[in-house]
Amino acid sequence: MKHISRYLMIPGMVMLVASVFTACKDDEPVKGEPYFTIENLDNLVIPQKGIDMSTFTQGKKLIIRANGTWQLVPENHEAVSWTKIHPMDGEDDGIIRVYCDENLNANVREARFKVYINGQETSQVLSYSQEGCAPFLNLSASQLTLKRTGGTVSVSVDANFEWDCRISGENASRFTAVPVSAKEIEISTSIANTSGEDLSAELEVYGKGEFSELGKTINIVQLYATFFDDFSWLPNPKAGILGWNANGAEAGMDSWTDEQIAHGWTSVSRWFYYRDKFVKFGKGGFGGDACSPSIPEIGSASDVTVSWSMLGYATGKNVKDNHNMFYVAVLGPGKITGCSSTGELGHSITYRDGSRNVELEAVRFILDENAWMLKSVDPTATVIWQTPSAQFNIDVKGMDGTSRVVFVAGPGSIDNLYADPNGWNSRMFMDNFKVIVN
Numbered sequence: 001m002k003h004i005s006r007y008l009m010i011p012g013m014v015m016l017v018a019s020v021f022t023a024c025k026d027d028e029p030v031k032g033e034p035y036f037t038i039e040n041l042d043n044l045v046i047p048q049k050g051i052d053m054s055t056f057t058q059g060k061k062l063i064i065r066a067n068g069t070w071q072l073v074p075e076n077h078e079a080v081s082w083t084k085i086h087p088m089d090g091e092d093d094g095i096i097r098v099y100c101d102e103n104l105n106a107n108v109r110e111a112r113f114k115v116y117i118n119g120q121e122t123s124q125v126l127s128y129s130q131e132g133c134a135p136f137l138n139l140s141a142s143q144l145t146l147k148r149t150g151g152t153v154s155v156s157v158d159a160n161f162e163w164d165c166r167i168s169g170e171n172a173s174r175f176t177a178v179p180v181s182a183k184e185i186e187i188s189t190s191i192a193n194t195s196g197e198d199l200s201a202e203l204e205v206y207g208k209g210e211f212s213e214l215g216k217t218i219n220i221v222q223l224y225a226t227f228f229d230d231f232s233w234l235p236n237p238k239a240g241i242l243g244w245n246a247n248g249a250e251a252g253m254d255s256w257t258d259e260q261i262a263h264g265w266t267s268v269s270r271w272f273y274y275r276d277k278f279v280k281f282g283k284g285g286f287g288g289d290a291c292s293p294s295i296p297e298i299g300s301a302s303d304v305t306v307s308w309s310m311l312g313y314a315t316g317k318n319v320k321d322n323h324n325m326f327y328v329a330v331l332g333p334g335k336i337t338g339c340s341s342t343g344e345l346g347h348s349i350t351y352r353d354g355s356r357n358v359e360l361e362a363v364r365f366i367l368d369e370n371a372w373m374l375k376s377v378d379p380t381a382t383v384i385w386q387t388p389s390a391q392f393n394i395d396v397k398g399m400d401g402t403s404r405v406v407f408v409a410g411p412g413s414i415d416n417l418y419a420d421p422n423g424w425n426s427r428m429f430m431d432n433f434k435v436i437v438n
Helices: 002-027
Strands: 035-038 060-067 069-074 083-086 089-091 094-100 109-117 120-130 137-139 143-146 151-159 163-168 176-181 184-189 199-207 215-222 227-229 272-274 279-281 289-291 302-312 325-331 335-339 343-353 356-366 391-399 404-409 428-437
Touching (some): 035 120, 060 089, 089 094, 137 199, 137 215, 143 151, 143 184, 184 199, 279 404, 325 335, 335 343, 356 404
Parallel strands (some): 143 215
Antiparallel strands (some): 060 094, 069 089, 137 151, 163 199, 176 184, 199 215, 227 428, 272 279, 279 428, 325 404, 335 391, 343 356
């Protein structure tokens, strides 16, 4: 009976096990057709300031309703350079968060992601946009000056939208303007100015598309002058467009290249620098000096007018330096016979000619209250160069091709490398050095 019972029980156990497996299989949920939706995506627009990626909870939360394994893939890699989604994949229902960098461009931008379900691409697209910021267009100059013989000058463009440029005005046909990058335009002419007067045109920089109404204009002048130096051969991009902000990028003569030194400017002190296409005298309590190159084109025993632009130094908080004076003299043949209204004849300075000190007749100029590089007056430090207060000149009789013009900032002397006895500052900026044979 024991053996019979054992054999009778085996079929029953098999039936019981089978019934258990059948019950488990019947209890599993049946997967339907795969799908993917986002509940709160409609017309999602991210603010221009963006959403901080460093804080997880700051992300814009979107609820996923899905059936299946899903994955998000950017349509182009440019999108993922400014926005992130976390996570980019998952299974069934879930939550994702969206983050964005600040949009510094004036245009609205859009991110688009393809949707894959169970490894298969769907026709769905996850997309959202981000607002653009206020459009702006800044140029690094308000006037561009070319030499009598022609040449090329450039202007830096700082804009957050696409732009183009053109030349207009009476003498437009002698100039060309070419955008060489998204941030620079080169203006040139190969035609010498033999007209007997300065020639002018205008450079127009204007926005494209929806920004076509935005633009700025710069005056272009080709001089009839014998010599002109706007220091365009001293580019210093690290200094930025803002002239009053050096960003630690001032370059003294001890770091100039051989090509820069070949332009002929010299200094007997260590306090002659350049920023971006203009020069600076002084550092700390030292005034500094500079001596122009000789100009063979002048010829012999000529009467000339020398002019330049000069501005006093002020900090980014509009604090002016203590001194507002500088001296100008001629090293070599030539006697100063006159000067612009803020100058005073009858002064003298000691300067170095080779290995010897020489006494030179000089003019002392005083900067008026408007001849300063002030952030509050001209934030881009471009227009201030053209104001009447920034213009100075001297008349010289008997100058020749060996003569040079000396500039000394502040009341210091060559004996102590132009240090002020009180440690006061007398820093200044100079540009647009010009010589005209009368």
